Amino acid sequence: MSIVKEFTKGIYESNPIFRIMLGLCPTLAVSSSVNNAIGMGAAVIFVLVSSNFIVSLIRKFVPSKIRIPIFISVIATFVTIVDLVMAAFFPALHKALGIFIPLIVVNCIILGRAEAFASKNNIILSIADGFGMGVGFLLALVIIATFREILGNGTWLGIPIFGNSFKPVLLMILPPGAFFTIGFLIGFFNWIEHRRLAHR
Amino acid sequence: MELHSLLIITVGAIFISNFVLARFLGICPYIGVSKQLDSAIGMGMAVIFVMSMASAVTWVIYTYFLAPVSSNLFFKILMKSHGSPPDLTYLRTISFILVIAALVQFVEMVIQKISPGLYRALGIYLPLITTNCAVLGVSILNIDAGYDFIQSLVNGFASGLGFTLALVLMAGIREKLELANVPKTIKGAPIAFIMAGCMSLAFLGFAGLKIG
Numbered sequence: 369m370s371i372v373k374e375f376t377k378g379i380y381e382s383n384p385i386f387r388i389m390l391g392l393c394p395t396l397a398v399s400s401s402v403n404n405a406i407g408m409g410a411a412v413i414f415v416l417v418s419s420n421f422i423v424s425l426i427r428k429f430v431p432s433k434i435r436i437p438i439f440i441s442v443i444a445t446f447v448t449i450v451d452l453v454m455a456a457f458f459p460a461l462h463k464a465l466g467i468f469i470p471l472i473v474v475n476c477i478i479l480g481r482a483e484a485f486a487s488k489n490n491i492i493l494s495i496a497d498g499f500g501m502g503v504g505f506l507l508a509l510v511i512i513a514t515f516r517e518i519l520g521n522g523t524w525l526g527i528p529i530f531g532n533s534f535k536p537v538l539l540m541i542l543p544p545g546a547f548f549t550i551g552f553l554i555g556f557f558n559w560i561e562h563r564r565l566a567h568r
Numbered sequence: 569m570e571l572h573s574l575l576i577i578t579v580g581a582i583f584i585s586n587f588v589l590a591r592f593l594g595i596c597p598y599i600g601v602s603k604q605l606d607s608a609i610g611m612g613m614a615v616i617f618v619m620s621m622a623s624a625v626t627w628v629i630y631t632y633f634l635a636p637v638s639s640n641l642f643f644k645i646l647m648k649s650h651g652s653p654p655d656l657t658y659l660r661t662i663s664f665i666l667v668i669a670a671l672v673q674f675v676e677m678v679i680q681k682i683s684p685g686l687y688r689a690l691g692i693y694l695p696l697i698t699t700n701c702a703v704l705g706v707s708i709l710n711i712d713a714g715y716d717f718i719q720s721l722v723n724g725f726a727s728g729l730g731f732t733l734a735l736v737l738m739a740g741i742r743e744k745l746e747l748a749n750v751p752k753t754i755k756g757a758p759i760a761f762i763m764a765g766c767m768s769l770a771f772l773g774f775a776g777l778k779i780g
Binding site: 389390392393394396397436437440441444445447448451452467470471473474475476539542543544545546547548550551552554555556558559562 | 759760769
């Protein structure tokens with residue numbers, strides 16, 4: 369029961385992007401196309417689940433004073449694995465995501481979950497938490513990328529969905545479009561929350 | 569010629585590809601610490617300092633310990649220049665982040681000693697500079713761009729300056745925004761993002777700038 373709860377809380381209730389607003393840099397940068405968003409989301413899920421697993425495994429031996437450097441080393445190891453594997457098997461995606469692959473190390477969600485959850489809970493719960501948070505991150509990225517790619521490029525996952533007469537709003541795949549989209553989406557989720565509270 | 573390239577790097581890092589508004593690095597402190605002008609300036613100074621130091625230190629580490637060139641110190645001392653130099657570039661991410669973490673710890677101790685007021689004002693954001701992607705980002709960008717030592721240092725300083733510029737401008741706007749009648753649903757972070765979008769739009773104008 370509580371495994372399911374730890375998994376589902378990351379998807380809506382404490383969604384890393386829309387509700388607790390962590391890990392925004394890669395979100396803004398890679399959400400210009402759905403393809404990149406899925407690649408980034410998958411990389412984050414792998415790192416988040418693996419680092420939560422290891423941190424939970426070693427939580428009883430790690431002295432609390434040096435826990436942060438240790439957690440960062442664990443995370444950096446997995447990020448290096450993702451970086452090398454992606455460069456070998458998905459070179460196009462690796463090139464598109466560029467500097468944001470090594471920067472997964474400093475994504476606040478991952479260190480945040482290691483510190484706030486995995487260092488205090490058992491292995492099964494930590495994996496469920498990491499997976500839930502990762503899926504929440506992936507979904508949020510795909511939602512943002514959907515708006516940006518459809519409006520800015522007229523395609524979804526590379527498939528054209530409008531006729532030739534559609535003039536894309538180029539602004540949406542440029543940096544300002546990222547800020548506008550995420551601002552309005554966070555506002556939208558706030559609006560849902562306000563309505564839910566008002567109904568009670 | 570040297571000075572010319574440094575000028576291009578500086579203007580590029582501050583205006584054309586501003587770290588926050590064009591490269592999306594350092595968004596968390598940008599939204600988090602921009603509520604008050606004073607703490608924004610303090611945070612900006614800390615970031616400029618850490619980014620310059622980190623650029624210099626990580627450049628030295630990469631060039632003398634990780635890169636597969638004949639000046640690699642492991643190659644020179646341990647292998648006595650026999651065979652081919654070892655390629656340790658896969659250790660880049662892990663070694664950079666540990667160096668930056670140590671550096672931030674050091675800056676934190678110095679600020680705590682020199683200015684307790686500033687230390688209290690920056691609160692939790694000082695240790696969080698470690699996980700500020702702008703610092704690791706500038707280190708990696710320096711290596712990817714193939715800058716030499718001076719160019720890396722200048723790029724780190726100018727990028728920090730660009731971050732501070734965006735942060736301070738934002739803090740000025742948000743202090744005024746406190747008094748404005750903003751709809752309840754987009755109060756706080758959402759309106760900050762929309763303002764950031766407008767600023768980013770303004771900075772897009774610099775993209776047409778050509779020097780030299």
